[in-house]
Amino acid sequence: MSQQPNISLPAPTITPVSQPFWDGIKEGKLVLQKCDSCKEWIFYPREHCPHCFHHSLTWKEATGCGKLKTWSVIHRAGHPAWQERTPYVVGIVELIEGPSLLTHLLLNEEELTHNMDVEMDIQEIGPHPLPFFKQKEEETT
Numbered sequence: 001m002s003q004q005p006n007i008s009l010p011a012p013t014i015t016p017v018s019q020p021f022w023d024g025i026k027e028g029k030l031v032l033q034k035c036d037s038c039k040e041w042i043f044y045p046r047e048h049c050p051h052c053f054h055h056s057l058t059w060k061e062a063t064g065c066g067k068l069k070t071w072s073v074i075h076r077a078g079h080p081a082w083q084e085r086t087p088y089v090v091g092i093v094e095l096i097e098g099p100s101l102l103t104h105l106l107l108n109e110e111e112l113t114h115n116m117d118v119e120m121d122i123q124e125i126g127p128h129p130l131p132f133f134k135q136k137e138e139e140t141t
């Protein structure tokens, strides 16, 4: 990671539907759609609720916390710009709000356990702030 990391990193594909999600990431927040009818949280961004097909969805800030359900250690990156970061871990995080997302994890293989608590951690990778997940820090009271 001593070299320039942004040689040719592919940018996220931002559409009019997903724009608020990426605007939230730029502000350090995880914002998701919530259905105004059935109240389910939704990810990925869509035009209609996948639970009840209602079209009235509102963007709301989520906790950014969830549990790690499964993962895979990547040794050969899918894009050459990621190769210098290998090995890295991608996994499925089930958010407290309900939806699951595929994400890059800031954890080493030996740290991974099923259902471990994780939280979003936005990383500036090249010119793009991207949502990664890391082990949730213990709350001290």
Ligand SMILES: [Zn+2]
Pocket (backbone or CB within 6 Å): 035, 036, 037, 038, 039, 040, 049, 050, 051, 052, 053, 054
């Ligand atoms: Zn709904």
